[in-house]
Amino acid sequence: MNTQVNHDAAPVPLLELRGISKSFPGVKALSNVALRLYPGEVHTLMGQNGAGKSTLIKVLTGVYTPDSGEIMLDGKPIAPASTSDAQALGISTVYQEVNLCPNLSVAENIFIGRYPRRFGAIDWRSMQQQARALLQQLQIDIDVTAQLSAYPLAIQQMVAISRALNISARVLILDEPTSSLDEAEVNLLFSVLRRLREQGMAILFVTHFLDQTYAISDRITVMRNGEREGEYPCSELSRLALVNKMIGVAADTQALADEPLHDGAAVFGANVVEAQGLGRKGALAPMDFHIRQGELLGLAGLLGSGRTELARLLFGADKADTGSIRIKGKAKNFAVPRDAIAADIGFCSEDRKHEGAILSLSVRENIILALQARTGLLRAIPFKRQQALADEYVKALGIKTASIETPIGSLSGGNQQKALLARWLVTNPTMLILDEPTRGIDVRAKQEIMSYVTKLCRKGMAILFISSELPEVLRCSDRIVVMRDRKACGEYARGELDDTTVLQVIAGDAHVAGEAA
Amino acid sequence: MSISTPAGAARPATTSDGSVLHTILTHPLGRPVGALVLLLLVAFFTIPGFFHLEVRDGHLYGSVIDIINRAAPLMLAALGMTLVIATRGIDISVGAVVALSGTVAAMLIGGTMVMDNGVPTYVSNMPMGWALAAALGAALLCGAWNGVLVAGLGLQPIVATLILMVAGRGLAQLLTDGQIVTVYYKPFFFIGSGYLFGLPFSLFLVAAVFFITALLMKKTALGLFIQAVGINPVAARLAGIRTATLIFFVYVFCAACAGLSGLMISSNIKSADANNAGLMLELDAILAVTLGGTSLAGGKFSLVGSMIGALIIQTLTYTIYSLGVPPEVNMVVKSVVVFLVCMSQSSEFKQLLQRRKA
Numbered sequence: 001m002n003t004q005v006n007h008d009a010a011p012v013p014l015l016e017l018r019g020i021s022k023s024f025p026g027v028k029a030l031s032n033v034a035l036r037l038y039p040g041e042v043h044t045l046m047g048q049n050g051a052g053k054s055t056l057i058k059v060l061t062g063v064y065t066p067d068s069g070e071i072m073l074d075g076k077p078i079a080p081a082s083t084s085d086a087q088a089l090g091i092s093t094v095y096q097e098v099n100l101c102p103n104l105s106v107a108e109n110i111f112i113g114r115y116p117r118r119f120g121a122i123d124w125r126s127m128q129q130q131a132r133a134l135l136q137q138l139q140i141d142i143d144v145t146a147q148l149s150a151y152p153l154a155i156q157q158m159v160a161i162s163r164a165l166n167i168s169a170r171v172l173i174l175d176e177p178t179s180s181l182d183e184a185e186v187n188l189l190f191s192v193l194r195r196l197r198e199q200g201m202a203i204l205f206v207t208h209f210l211d212q213t214y215a216i217s218d219r220i221t222v223m224r225n226g227e228r229e230g231e232y233p234c235s236e237l238s239r240l241a242l243v244n245k246m247i248g249v250a251a252d253t254q255a256l257a258d259e260p261l262h263d264g265a266a267v268f269g270a271n272v273v274e275a276q277g278l279g280r281k282g283a284l285a286p287m288d289f290h291i292r293q294g295e296l297l298g299l300a301g302l303l304g305s306g307r308t309e310l311a312r313l314l315f316g317a318d319k320a321d322t323g324s325i326r327i328k329g330k331a332k333n334f335a336v337p338r339d340a341i342a343a344d345i346g347f348c349s350e351d352r353k354h355e356g357a358i359l360s361l362s363v364r365e366n367i368i369l370a371l372q373a374r375t376g377l378l379r380a381i382p383f384k385r386q387q388a389l390a391d392e393y394v395k396a397l398g399i400k401t402a403s404i405e406t407p408i409g410s411l412s413g414g415n416q417q418k419a420l421l422a423r424w425l426v427t428n429p430t431m432l433i434l435d436e437p438t439r440g441i442d443v444r445a446k447q448e449i450m451s452y453v454t455k456l457c458r459k460g461m462a463i464l465f466i467s468s469e470l471p472e473v474l475r476c477s478d479r480i481v482v483m484r485d486r487k488a489c490g491e492y493a494r495g496e497l498d499d500t501t502v503l504q505v506i507a508g509d510a511h512v513a514g515e516a517a
Numbered sequence: 518m519s520i521s522t523p524a525g526a527a528r529p530a531t532t533s534d535g536s537v538l539h540t541i542l543t544h545p546l547g548r549p550v551g552a553l554v555l556l557l558l559v560a561f562f563t564i565p566g567f568f569h570l571e572v573r574d575g576h577l578y579g580s581v582i583d584i585i586n587r588a589a590p591l592m593l594a595a596l597g598m599t600l601v602i603a604t605r606g607i608d609i610s611v612g613a614v615v616a617l618s619g620t621v622a623a624m625l626i627g628g629t630m631v632m633d634n635g636v637p638t639y640v641s642n643m644p645m646g647w648a649l650a651a652a653l654g655a656a657l658l659c660g661a662w663n664g665v666l667v668a669g670l671g672l673q674p675i676v677a678t679l680i681l682m683v684a685g686r687g688l689a690q691l692l693t694d695g696q697i698v699t700v701y702y703k704p705f706f707f708i709g710s711g712y713l714f715g716l717p718f719s720l721f722l723v724a725a726v727f728f729i730t731a732l733l734m735k736k737t738a739l740g741l742f743i744q745a746v747g748i749n750p751v752a753a754r755l756a757g758i759r760t761a762t763l764i765f766f767v768y769v770f771c772a773a774c775a776g777l778s779g780l781m782i783s784s785n786i787k788s789a790d791a792n793n794a795g796l797m798l799e800l801d802a803i804l805a806v807t808l809g810g811t812s813l814a815g816g817k818f819s820l821v822g823s824m825i826g827a828l829i830i831q832t833l834t835y836t837i838y839s840l841g842v843p844p845e846v847n848m849v850v851k852s853v854v855v856f857l858v859c860m861s862q863s864s865e866f867k868q869l870l871q872r873r874k875a
Binding site: 081315317336337338341342347349354355356357358359360361365369370372373374375376377378379380381423 | 736737738739741742744745748749751752753754755756757758759816817872
């Protein structure tokens with residue numbers, strides 16, 4: 001059911017896509033998709049993983065050439081052949097994964113390729129001034145001469161946005177820009193977007209977060225299975241209806257997502273992993289840690305609070321300066337991840353692209369990699385067994401892939417994440433660390449992953465679950481450790497916490513709920 | 518883990534027209550093989566009796582045999598280079614290691630004339646087995662040095678191996694005082710110019726190294742791990758792979774191949790020329806790997822492709838010489854052919870062509 005929206009302010013769309021189709025070997029990614037974008041609006045593109053959002057954006061920005069259909073800008077057909085073509089036409093994009101050069105300065109990143117010049121040479125002073133001015137628009141005050149990599153991902157994202165703004169864009173596309181931002185940063189971003197909207201910019205916003213969609217959007221286009229499901233004014237589409245249209249199954253999905261995964265009647269065994277005074281300078285203040293068999297321990301906290309740092313120490317990805325680790329009572333020393341894997345620990349990194357997936361290897365190879373590494377270089381896992389393992393987990397986790405021999409890089413984010421989860425599940429770990437396993441993936445994949453993980457937990461696996469999404473942590477965890485400023489600042493049993501209290505603890509607000517732990 | 522088919526084996530049939538031509542064009546080995554066939558055709562039409570083979574003294578003779586025999590040292594070097602490049606590295610010390618290993622062997626074997634029952638014969642200074650072992654040992658040390666610099670100290674491969682590229686040849690020259698060391702001991706000549714079952718012995722050496730390497734890749738997880746490290750070293754480490762050990766190993770392997778290649782070359786020219794032996798061999802090896810379809814960005818690799826790449830280079834050289842083209846022109850012609858082959862592998866170039874057609 002398509003609702004026609006009459007946009008009073010501008011009857012002619014600034015950007016219009018008609019009948020766009022795009023196929024890849026074995027997959028029809030887009031079929032006959034339409035999209036209209038008016039000046040002065042924030043238009044949200046929603047859909048599950050694999051619904052075709054990313055492909056559509058890549059068509060729009062010249063990364064892919066559509067098989068059929070046309071793109072109109074100001075009523076004239078355009079055919080961007082590259083992202084720079086698209087930029088020249090006034091279409092700028094900020095991608096989900098920050099696409100900048102970490103070893104260049106902030107200012108250079110903003111102006112790369114378009115350096116301000118003076119007498120033919122790069123005018124560094126003017127560049128820095130302009131960069132500072134641009135960032136101040138976003139109310140960010142950082143040293144623009146410092147290396148970009150010195151700043152957290154969230155700031156890097158803001159730099160990417162200010163770069164896009166500087167390209168005097170008329171159309172700004174934001175592909176899941178908020179997946180690595182905390183709430184304050186999201187609000188900041190939204191206030192910037194509102195200002196840009198007033199200035200008449202057309203903004204296409206891709207996100208998975210319902211709250212954010214309703215906070216900022218004027219209109220919503222919903223995609224499903226490579227097709228446009230419909231276009232709706234934001235005010236006329238209820239959340240439940242939206243989720244329905246995205247997923248295409250009967251009503252109670254949102255309710256399902258809110259239902260606790262745990263029945264609260266978990267039975268825990270002995271401590272499987274214990275740490276005393278585990279710490280690393282500049283990353284984590286010495287802290288104690290324990291997790292029991294069959295326990296789902298949630299780590300809540302902001303980016304940089306020490307939650308990922310703790311996980312990396314427990315996995316041997318970084319070396320601890322202080323403290324000791326005991327696995328099932330035996331003292332262990334993890335110098336490299338390999339040692340931790342040998343002690344039956346698995347770790348799904350938060351950075352899927354750089355620390356997880358090996359993009360041009362096949363799904364099968366990615367799934368068996370950790371098991372093969374643990375089995376040893378010389379004892380290759382027989383090919384038949386590799387296939388059987390891959391098939392088993394592709395089925396169990398519902399990984400959508402053309403075949404197990406497809407390169408993992410051609411899968412959607414959620415399916416890549418499932419394959420990486422499978423990589424650790426085949427090693428049958430005692431403790432599995434999941435760092436942001438559901439970041440940037442859709443509601444259904446989230447639900448599938450978390451319910452699978454909870455089942456594993458019931459079977460006795462200890463799960464250390466790290467997530468920025470509080471409701472998710474609250475819903476799934478048996479016990480929650482809240483972290484702030486690189487140390488643990490509270491520990492709570494299931495049911496002791498609600499959203500607001502945790503937020504207060506994370507923010508270091510009041511001394512609520514007792515300084516437990 | 519694919520050895521002969523770097524990227525394509527697992528690829529589902531891409532388009533509806535499953536013609537043979539299409540399969541050849543899309544198969545990763547299609548282009549290198551095509552280039553080689555094309556070159557051979559050119560040679561066939563321009564050099565009389567190019568494919569003519571005859572048996573002389575129980576040995577097989579002919580241009581093709583000659584090409585393969587001369588390509589043997591390069592093929593060995595290319596084998597080692599393939600694995601290094603697959604880990605995203607590069608080894609530009611191959612030529613220096615060739616010179617060093619050849620020099621060590623030549624100096625230890627040398628050959629002094631003694632009268633045996635009135636017949637002058639040459640004996641080696643040291644048992645040949647020991648001398649060969651020492652030469653290969655020197656090569657392995659070189660590889661270990663590179664490996665420590667790259668894997669242990671984290672130097673950039675091109676800089677790390679640049680050190681040995683300069684030092685290795687320098688050391689060889691020091692050992693020989695800059696002179697050419699001639700070898701008189703006959704058994705040593707067998708490695709580079711001997712015959713076995715009517716075929717050059719060097720062929721068997723290359724085949725043996727190739728099959729052992731291919732088997733290692735197929736029967737162990739080495740191929741998978743090398744690719745994983747080449748594509749994403751951080752993720753590979755987090756998956757439990759000993760990335761440093763693996764990188765160390767490929768540099769040692771590469772140097773071992775270079776050492777063997779050095780023995781072959783010095784045996785073939787019956788001397789060790791520290792100044793010229795293996796000069797620029799590393800560049801030819803890198804070229805052979807690239808021509809074979811392995812990307813310098815690391816990851817997927819093809820051992821067969823690299824072998825074909827080495828044959829392309831040698832066939833080209835042979836054809837140019839046979840056509841009576843002055844040696845000075847050789848370099849230029851070679852670069853043109855290489856340029857064409859690289860263009861045919863460039864996806865950007867293909868897009869450009871398609872756009873022009875459209």
